[in-house]
Amino acid sequence: MEQKHTISILVYDQPGVLTRVANLMGQRGFNIDSITVGQSEEKGISRMVIVTRGDEPTLEQMIKQFHKLIDVLKVTHLSSGSMVSRELVLVKVEANSATRAEINGIIEPFRATIVDVSPSSLVIQATGDSDKIDALIELLSTYGIKELSRTGATAISRGAAAVKV
The missing domain is CATH 3.30.70.1150 (ACT-like. Chain A, domain 2)
Incomplete structure (x- = not known):
């Protein structure tokens, strides 16, 4: 069953990171409902918040793909808990x-x-x-x-x- 998911991704604040994340999702057929990017609590690190839809296997695959990107430090599935x-x-x-x-x-x-x-x-x-x-x-x-x-x-x-x- 397709559900709405909110994912937080901590990344190095580098040129091209947003493009790489968006391209990864597009190439794998994952749709982005919304994406916001901004400073995090640590200098040099940005937080991306992505809202997307999909079933559990699709979400698991998406998170695995994010971890493969070199600029990604941490991926958190926020909607799996209290947010x-x-x-x-x-x-x-x-x-x-x-x-x-x-x-x-x-x-x-x-x-x-x-x-x-x-x-x-x-x-x-x-x-x-x-x-x-x-x-x-x-x-x-x-x-x-x-x-x-x-x-x-x-x-x-x-x-x-x-x-x-």
């Missing part, structure tokens, strides 16, 4: 003076904020898990989404223990 996952979205919606208060009422329960205002639109920023972001986008779509930019998920394991390299 915190968040996305950021910026949504530009059509808005006039008559609809602004209505839109503000919709975004308030999502703890979203208005970060830009123009005579004909609003830019709304929200963070949360993927389901929360999907629900907000669906509600805002009735007003007319002009632009949408979504980061994809970033995640970290829950609890006190840090994953050391």
Whole structure:
């Protein structure tokens, strides 16, 4: 049965590492739902968070392939345990003076904020898990989404223990 998986990969911060990881997945037919890359807690090491789908054998194969890459230090299947996952979205919606208060009422329960205002639109920023972001986008779509930019998920394991390299 195909499931959604969140994988954290610690890599050396080197040119071409992202390309090698993405190429490995593409060559083996693994699809990437989202990928985020940024600094980790250690200088010179980046953390990639990849969200993908597949069954258990596919996931095991993917993790084995990641370990074969020279720049990869550690691979963690975050969704196999307890994790915190968040996305950021910026949504530009059509808005006039008559609809602004209505839109503000919709975004308030999502703890979203208005970060830009123009005579004909609003830019709304929200963070949360993927389901929360999907629900907000669906509600805002009735007003007319002009632009949408979504980061994809970033995640970290829950609890006190840090994953050391």
